[in-house]
Structure formats: C-alpha cells, structure tokens
Amino acid sequence: MHPRRSAQEVLLCDLCETVPLQSHCEVCDVNLCVNCVGKHLSDSSKKHNVIPYLQIKSTPNYPRCSKHADKHCELHCDKCDIPVCSTCALFGEHKGHDVSDVLEKLKIKTQNLQKDLEEIETKIYPRYEEMASDIQTEKAEIETNYGELTATAEQEGESLHQEITAIVNRRKSDIQEMKNKHLSTLNKNTDEITQKITELNQIISDLKSILKSNDVSLTSTYKSRNSEFRTLPSKVRVTIPRFSAQKINKDQLNEMFSSLSPLSINTEHGDTMKSAEAVLSPPVKPLLDDPRLTAAIDTGYNNLYSVSCLSEDQVWTLGANKTMKLLNLQSKLLTSIQTKSGNAPRDVAVTRDGDLVYTDTVDKTINLVKNKQIHTVITLQKGWIPFRQVWKPCYVCCTACNDLLVTMVSDDDKQSKVVRYSGSTETQSIQFDDEGRPLYSSVGYISENRNLDICVADNKARAVVVVNQSGKLRFRYTGHPSNTKQSFDPHGINTDSQSHILTADCPNNRIHILDQDGQFLRYIHCDLEFPWGLCVDIRDNFFVAEWFTAEVKKIQYL
Structure with missing residues (x-):
C-alpha cells in the first residue's frame, strides 16, 4: 500500500518507534508506549504530565492571547480571521467585530x-x-x-x-x-x-x-x-x-x-487541474442576433419576484404571498406549496435533485421541500446576542456540487455577506476583500457560474459583484461604460453553460449579458416590462419574472 494512502496506520511510540503508543506527555508533546512511560518520567528536569492518548482531543490546547498573558483565545474574530480572548473581543481592538467559538x-x-x-x-x-x-x-x-x-x-x-x-x-x-x-x-x-x-x-x-x-x-x-x-x-x-x-x-x-x-x-504551459466541483466545458453556442420570445406564463400573482427552473417546461414561481407555485408553459398550476411559517418567502431555488428550497427572512430559516413535505434545514439565531451579529437569509442558489449559496443581511441592515452551506453545515463565509473592506453594500439575487465564480446582484451599489470560489474579488460590473444617461439597476442574476452572466436591469427593461470576465456582450429587450427574477434552463433558454405584469417570459438567445 502507498505510504501516503494508508488510512489505518498503527501509531507507534515516539521513543522506541516499535511499540504502539498508549500515552501522551502534554509537556514534551511526545507519544509513549507502556514500556517507555517510566523511562520518560525519570527525566526530573521537567514536570511531566502524562495522559492517555485518547484524551488528547478532549482537552483543547487554546493559544494564549498576545495582549493578555493570563487569557486563552477561546473565541475567533470573523473579521480578522484570528483567535482572540474574551477581553479583546469585549474591550480591545476586536470590539464590535463578529466573533464565534474558536472550536x-x-x-x-x-x-x-x-x-x-x-x-x-x-x-x-x-x-x-x-x-x-x-x-x-x-x-x-x-x-x-x-x-x-x-x-x-x-x-x-x-x-x-x-x-x-x-x-x-x-x-x-x-x-x-x-x-x-x-x-x-x-x-x-x-x-x-x-x-x-x-x-x-x-x-x-x-x-x-x-x-x-x-x-x-x-x-x-x-x-x-x-x-x-x-x-x-x-x-x-x-x-x-x-x-x-x-x-x-x-x-x-x-x-x-x-x-x-x-x-x-x-x-x-501546465494544465490547471479543476477542483472536484468543476465541470467539463460544454460545446460553444453563439449568441443569436435576434433573441426570440417562445412562451409567456401567467402566474396569477399581483407582483412576481422569483422564478426557478425545474425543467425546460416547468418553473417554480414566487410572488408577494406565502404560496409558491409550480407552473408549466401553458400557465397550468401543477403544484402549490405554502410556507411552514405563513410568511412570504424571500427567494426560491431548485436543487440538483429537483427539490425546492426557499428562504424565510422573517423566520430566519432555509427550508427544503421534498415530496411536498417541508424540512427546515438551517435555522439562524434569533434575537439579540451579545458580541455577535445576527443575520437574516435573503436569496439562495444551488451550486454544481449541491451546496447552497445564501446571501444574508444583518438585523440592522448595515452588513451583508454570502454563506456557503454543505447540507446544514456552514463551510464558507464571504464578506470582506483582501483589504478588509466590505465586498457588498447589499445582497440580492445570487448565482454560481460554471467556472465556480460566485455572482451577486448588489442593487444598492448598482453593481454585479463577482468573486472566485475562494471568495477573492474578481471584478465589479456597473453597467455598460458608454451608457451614462440610464442608471444600472440589477436585480435577478443567473448564468448559462457558456459561463455568461445574465442580470435583469429592471427600470431599463432589459437584460445585460456579460462574459465570465465581466465584459459586456449585449442587451436583450424582447419587450420586457420591469424584469426582476431570472433563471436559465438546461438548454440555455432563460426565463424572466416580470414584476408588474406577473408574467414569466421564456426567451431563446443562444
């Protein structure tokens, strides 16, 4: 067996290197077998502390605070990304920063x-x-x-x-x-x-x-x-x-x-190996000179916010009430789901397994609808918590590896971030750039590109903000540089198989199409009226949710 791939190695004593270890000296940081414990304790130059090896992990070795020698760093400053002690978090240079348990x-x-x-x-x-x-x-x-x-x-x-x-x-x-x-x-x-x-x-x-x-x-x-x-x-x-x-x-x-x-x-030049989530490049599809409207769906809402594709002829829709509707291209209602809390959901998305996900900003939950049964998979903390920021979930998308990317805003609406969840476990938080400045003024709709970039419509900043999968800023798009008369107002955002980024410019009644590096390619109009939410199906048709008309329009553009 390859030495690096041996998953069940026998851990040996650090002294004799022949007998399996059973104990550990915390002072000297060495592992010992039964025979070598006595020999190790015979060294009277130190006050040894030998414990059973299996107890090592049960006693966390917290680092000492560099500012307060008598304190251990049992907290973690999320902004500075370092362990801190409670005194630094309460009264020191990390006062006011979000902190979490270091473990x-x-x-x-x-x-x-x-x-x-x-x-x-x-x-x-x-x-x-x-x-x-x-x-x-x-x-x-x-x-x-x-x-x-x-x-x-x-x-x-x-x-x-x-x-x-x-x-x-x-x-x-x-x-x-x-x-x-x-x-x-x-x-x-x-x-x-x-x-x-x-x-x-x-x-x-x-x-x-x-x-x-x-x-x-x-x-x-x-x-x-x-x-x-x-x-x-x-x-x-x-x-x-x-x-x-x-x-x-x-x-x-x-x-x-x-x-x-x-x-x-x-x-x-050496190839760059894609990570496990990366997918193969699709065949090239050029943009059509004349995009075509192929279907219009009457959703029955007063106002329409979100649309998410279940298939090329079925879409989930979300309006200004507690009911989410699954409709076909003929406007026929196939299924309707009401939220568990009775609140109007903020956004909907479809997982790679075909299940529905929705966010409940008021209840601070993220919910999965499977076989018409609602399961709350993520519940954020509610109420005021000392020294910690409290967050509300807003918009959501499902990634290529079936993670969830969720945009969040603080309870005081002053801070915004993007959080990645694998199942119900938070695995990534994206809030600041390399200089410690906020990446987002506000957070709107979100999508993951095929190159694993994370694309967010920051409506307050009037920009599309794109970071790579590690959370490092790639670019900001603030509208076509030649257009100085009309203000860019992005809301819905999605991506296609060509790694194009599509975003709905609501008051200007058009869709902006960018390449994966943020370069403007073209506008799409198709007689749109206040386009709000966006989604793209598996054949690269995009669906637009019109806010005023409450219609979903299907458009072929590739």
Whole structure:
C-alpha cells in the first residue's frame, strides 16, 4: 500500500518507534508506549504530565492571547480571521467585530485541511508523479531516436566515402549538440517537477502533523497552497530532428547533403487541474442576433419576484404571498406549496435533485421541500446576542456540487455577506476583500457560474459583484461604460453553460449579458416590462419574472 494512502496506520511510540503508543506527555508533546512511560518520567528536569492518548482531543490546547498573558483565545474574530480572548473581543481592538467559538472555526478549518490533503494525495501528487514518469520514459527513448538519426547519417556517409567524411562528422556533431540540448532541457524540466514534488511531500507531512496535532494555533494559521499546485509546471515538448533526403550532387555536395531539421523545443504551459466541483466545458453556442420570445406564463400573482427552473417546461414561481407555485408553459398550476411559517418567502431555488428550497427572512430559516413535505434545514439565531451579529437569509442558489449559496443581511441592515452551506453545515463565509473592506453594500439575487465564480446582484451599489470560489474579488460590473444617461439597476442574476452572466436591469427593461470576465456582450429587450427574477434552463433558454405584469417570459438567445 502507498505510504501516503494508508488510512489505518498503527501509531507507534515516539521513543522506541516499535511499540504502539498508549500515552501522551502534554509537556514534551511526545507519544509513549507502556514500556517507555517510566523511562520518560525519570527525566526530573521537567514536570511531566502524562495522559492517555485518547484524551488528547478532549482537552483543547487554546493559544494564549498576545495582549493578555493570563487569557486563552477561546473565541475567533470573523473579521480578522484570528483567535482572540474574551477581553479583546469585549474591550480591545476586536470590539464590535463578529466573533464565534474558536472550536467551531477549528472544526471547519480542519475539514478544509482534510480536503486539501485528500486533493493533494489523490489528484495533484499522482499527476506530478505521472509527469515525472513520462519524462523518464521520453529520456529513455532519446538514445534510440538519436541513435537512428546517427545511423542514418553514417549510412549516407559510407555511400559518399571520403568525399563527404568531413560533412558527416559535422552532422554528427550537430546531432550530439542537439541531443545535449534536448537532455539538458528535459533535465531542467525534471528538476522543476522534482522540486515541486519535494514541496508537496513537505506540505503533506505538515498537513498530517497539523491534523494529528491539537495545536489550535497551527490550524488557525494554516494557509492552503493547493491553488498554487493545481497549475502544473510547464511541460517541455521537443520535436526530434529528422533528415530531409536530397539527391547527391558531387559538384554541390555540401549544399545538397541531407539537411537536419533544427531542434524544436516548445513549452506547453501546465494544465490547471479543476477542483472536484468543476465541470467539463460544454460545446460553444453563439449568441443569436435576434433573441426570440417562445412562451409567456401567467402566474396569477399581483407582483412576481422569483422564478426557478425545474425543467425546460416547468418553473417554480414566487410572488408577494406565502404560496409558491409550480407552473408549466401553458400557465397550468401543477403544484402549490405554502410556507411552514405563513410568511412570504424571500427567494426560491431548485436543487440538483429537483427539490425546492426557499428562504424565510422573517423566520430566519432555509427550508427544503421534498415530496411536498417541508424540512427546515438551517435555522439562524434569533434575537439579540451579545458580541455577535445576527443575520437574516435573503436569496439562495444551488451550486454544481449541491451546496447552497445564501446571501444574508444583518438585523440592522448595515452588513451583508454570502454563506456557503454543505447540507446544514456552514463551510464558507464571504464578506470582506483582501483589504478588509466590505465586498457588498447589499445582497440580492445570487448565482454560481460554471467556472465556480460566485455572482451577486448588489442593487444598492448598482453593481454585479463577482468573486472566485475562494471568495477573492474578481471584478465589479456597473453597467455598460458608454451608457451614462440610464442608471444600472440589477436585480435577478443567473448564468448559462457558456459561463455568461445574465442580470435583469429592471427600470431599463432589459437584460445585460456579460462574459465570465465581466465584459459586456449585449442587451436583450424582447419587450420586457420591469424584469426582476431570472433563471436559465438546461438548454440555455432563460426565463424572466416580470414584476408588474406577473408574467414569466421564456426567451431563446443562444
């Protein structure tokens, strides 16, 4: 079994390294077997504290506060992303910041560490090994290939005897020089990959040590480097020279002698391996010159807010009441669901399994409708909580890996963020940029692009805000730069198979289509009246919820 993939390793004593461990010295941070405990305690230079190994995890090793030596950091500042003590959170530099239990953050970060380790071991490291093996194979073939070239030169030299001996020698010298350059290039490529493999081995070792350790400081300060290694090193492609046979002419022997093509060394930039959630690129579909309205659905609401595709001919709709309706293209009501709380839902989305999800801002819940039964999967804290911000869920979308992305606003409506949930567990929170500034003025509709970017319609800032899957800002789109007369007012947002970003510009009665890098491509009008919500079906038709008319319009644009 591969040593890095052994899931059931026997943990051995750190001293004798032969007998399974049973105890742990918290002072010296060493693992001990029964035989070595006495030997370890005989060292009277320290006051040892030996406990059963299984009790290690039950006693958290909180870091000490750098500002207050007598305090342990049992809280985590969400804004600064560091462990803090209660005094710093209440009265110090972190006063007013959102804080959470450090062990909760430790649990999330430990999960991320485990994911990083798994990706390195199962995906990234094997690819590096494969590349190194390919180069070794190519190097082994060099002797054969260049030997054949040399033999060809010798055969031609023998046919021309003494007249071309000098030329043959020059050709052999050229071949040897090319061979040396070829080997030198591949050796350089090998050294680069070997260096990366060495770094990966060290990262794997460090990650295992962190996961094995109980040190909160190590886990809290860990910074993932997986994205750095997903882009593989450049791979050298060398074209083996070949002879181009020429008819021998003794009068112009040198010019007519078989020429040797130059050594061609081309570097292919290393592929960037997609993470587990990434999907294959679809076939290219160009934009239609004349988008076409193909259906109009009367929803029966007074005002219409959201639409979410169950299929290409069935959509869930949401108006200004507590009832959510499933309608077909002929406006026929197929199913209706009323919220559990009796409140009007804020937004709806359809999971990859075809179930309905809706947010209840008043009740502060996120709910799943499965087989017409409502299950509350996420309940946010209610009421005033000391030193913690209280949040309300707003808009929701389902990701490629069946996570939920939820936009949230604080109870005082002053802060906004995006939260990722896997099941009912929060796995990511996106609120600030690299400079600690808020990413969002407000949070509206949300969608995940095929390249895993997270796209939010920030209506208050009159912008579409796009961050990558790690939460790092990619760009803000504030409307077509040539349009200075009409204010951009984005509401609904969605994406298609081409990684286009579509957003509804309500008062201007049009849809903006952007590419995945935020470049404006075109407007779509199609006689829209105050378009609000958006969704895209599996065939890249988009559905628009019109607020005033309460109609859903289906439009073909690709």
